[in-house]
Amino acid sequence: MDAIEVNRRTPFSVMFNFRDVGGYRGHDGRTVRWGRLYRSDSPHRIDGTDREAFAALDVRTVVDLRRPSEVERDGRVPELDGLAYRNIHPEHVDWGENPYRPATDLARYLADRYADLAETGAAGLAEAVGLIADEANAPVLVHCVAGKDRTGLVCGLTLAVLGVSDAEIAADYALSTEAAERFQAWFESTGKQIQPGLPPLTTPAEAMTLFLAELRQRHGSVEAYLRHAGLTDAQLAALRTHLLE
Numbered sequence: 001m002d003a004i005e006v007n008r009r010t011p012f013s014v015m016f017n018f019r020d021v022g023g024y025r026g027h028d029g030r031t032v033r034w035g036r037l038y039r040s041d042s043p044h045r046i047d048g049t050d051r052e053a054f055a056a057l058d059v060r061t062v063v064d065l066r067r068p069s070e071v072e073r074d075g076r077v078p079e080l081d082g083l084a085y086r087n088i089h090p091e092h093v094d095w096g097e098n099p100y101r102p103a104t105d106l107a108r109y110l111a112d113r114y115a116d117l118a119e120t121g122a123a124g125l126a127e128a129v130g131l132i133a134d135e136a137n138a139p140v141l142v143h144c145v146a147g148k149d150r151t152g153l154v155c156g157l158t159l160a161v162l163g164v165s166d167a168e169i170a171a172d173y174a175l176s177t178e179a180a181e182r183f184q185a186w187f188e189s190t191g192k193q194i195q196p197g198l199p200p201l202t203t204p205a206e207a208m209t210l211f212l213a214e215l216r217q218r219h220g221s222v223e224a225y226l227r228h229a230g231l232t233d234a235q236l237a238a239l240r241t242h243l244l245e
Contacts, residue, residue, distance in 0.1 A: 090121025
């Protein structure tokens with residue numbers, strides 16, 4: 001892992017997948033701005049020094065992609081001065097309704113689940129990207145439970161609109177594998193049991209490249225998909241304006 005990938009991570013003791021989405025090359029060679037969009041697993045556990053480190057980032061808006069039942073079960077990010085909180089749940093079936101089976105091609109399985117989510121949860125995904133597009137909301141933190149699937153789609157769609165290559169989007173998505181290993185070790189140390197039917201927490205880059213390629217096959221482009229889902233041309237332009245150097 002090179003220095004830039006290490007530096008994009010912010011270490012927390014009980015939040016394992018927090019990182020900056022900046023630094024990637026986008027349209028016309030412009031770089032995605034640092035310190036404007038973060039992604040993570042759920043921040044409901046942060047306290048003490050973690051709380052101070054989080055507050056120092058001056059995050060203005062938290063977009064929580066979890067189901068309302070997940071929020072009720074685990075809680076939400078602590079309330080901090082000047083921090084706005086939005087719970088946007090992209091509608092999708094529970095993993096248990098289409099469980100992962102051992103020996104199944106994981107990348108193919110995940111890409112199919114993401115394709116399903118992109119259709120049933122289109123309005124929610126577009127609403128989340130729309131919040132990111134509004135500069136007044138920045139810096140924004142997008143999160144779900146582990147910060148890899150729902151969060152991966154929102155950040156992948158955002159980076160695609162910014163002109164970041166699929167290879168780099170997939171590489172960013174794949175960074176969640178190492179973080180998920182630490183998350184799983186912590187989770188197991190609490191004595192809790194992982195829900196049956198869940199896939200491994202691994203995030204193979206191929207899952208994201210398959211998802212993006214097949215989304216374009218169905219809709220023509222990522223921008224066309226987001227327009228179909230409810231985003232306006234003005235919002236897409238605003239996203240590029242404030243997130244690209």
